[in-house]
Amino acid sequence: MNRRRRIYEGKAKVLYEGPEPGTLIQHFKDDATAFNNQKHAQIDGKGVINNRISEFVFERLSEIGVPTHFIRRLNMREQLIREVEIIPLEVVVRNVAAGSIAERLGLDEGMTLPRSIIEFYYKNDDLQDPLVSEEHITAFGWSNPAELDEIMQLALRVNDFLVGLFLGVGIRLVDFKIEFGRLWDNEQLRIILADEISPDSCRLWDIETDNKLDKDRFRRDLGDVLEAYQEVARRLGVLNESRPPQGMVPVLVASNNPSGGGE
Numbered sequence: 314m315n316r317r318r319r320i321y322e323g324k325a326k327v328l329y330e331g332p333e334p335g336t337l338i339q340h341f342k343d344d345a346t347a348f349n350n351q352k353h354a355q356i357d358g359k360g361v362i363n364n365r366i367s368e369f370v371f372e373r374l375s376e377i378g379v380p381t382h383f384i385r386r387l388n389m390r391e392q393l394i395r396e397v398e399i400i401p402l403e404v405v406v407r408n409v410a411a412g413s414i415a416e417r418l419g420l421d422e423g424m425t426l427p428r429s430i431i432e433f434y435y436k437n438d439d440l441q442d443p444l445v446s447e448e449h450i451t452a453f454g455w456s457n458p459a460e461l462d463e464i465m466q467l468a469l470r471v472n473d474f475l476v477g478l479f480l481g482v483g484i485r486l487v488d489f490k491i492e493f494g495r496l497w498d499n500e501q502l503r504i505i506l507a508d509e510i511s512p513d514s515c516r517l518w519d520i521e522t523d524n525k526l527d528k529d530r531f532r533r534d535l536g537d538v539l540e541a542y543q544e545v546a547r548r549l550g551v552l553n554e555s556r557p558p559q560g561m562v563p564v565l566v567a568s569n570n571p572s573g574g575g576e
């Protein structure tokens with residue numbers, strides 16, 4: 314199906330050359346990896362769901378003025394995006410202690426953090442994406458103080474908005490990872506939200522039960538990975554009109570679940 318030139322292949326996505334200069338096609342695969350690829354599996358239908366969820370989230374963010382690389386969804390697995398120069402940082406925003414911060418600082422998982430915390434990880438698979446400080450980032454020239462200010466402001470805006478969006482559908486946004494890119498626009502450098510926002514890159518807990526609706530189900534062998542992603546999509550109202558991927562049964566949004574985005 315894809316005769317286009319492949320520009321880059323990551324663990325869960327492939328980037329192809331786009332139809333016009335300055336554009337790319339972002340293709341969502343069904344591959345799931347954890348612990349820097351030590352654990353790997355295919356989860357049939359995951360790519361289709363992540364494409365939809367990420368489209369939905371990026372569109373809502375764009376509506377509130379967050380600049381993103383997303384242009385439009387092309388098909389079940391692909392979206393047209395703006396080509397940006399990726400800043401080699403994984404920007405993590407945390408609201409609740411979980412995962413690596415809980416381990417590193419000896420915090421109980423589920424503890425609400427005193428305030429939202431931003432962390433930076435240097436994107437480098439050989440080094441397993443180490444945690445770095447602003448000092449490292451600016452000293453090694455991965456980004457500069459002005460860009461970092463912009464990145465932190467955007468990351469907090471994204472967090473504020475997404476906390477509300479997910480709360481509206483009964484989900485606690487524990488933490489998430491985002492990436493940013495540089496885009497030259499009329500000689501002006503802009504910082505743009507890139508990559509994806511999906512259950513692969515967020516921790517999402519059901520507000521009532523603390524049930525995990527994200528990639529921790531895969532990382533921690535909790536089972537029902539696809540079902541959890543499907544549940545997130547259904548609550549956000551993005552599965553209703555789409556044909557389900559193989560093996561999935563379409564289910565209507567339950568009447569006691571508020572659907573659509575809480576703004």
Ligand code: TMP
Pocket residue numbers: 405411412413414442488489490513514515516
């Ligand atoms: P962590 O607790 O493992 O550091 O993860 C923090 C958040 O970042 C969590 O929502 C999962 C997400 N994440 C990624 O999207 N990619 C990664 O490679 C890692 C390690 C975490």
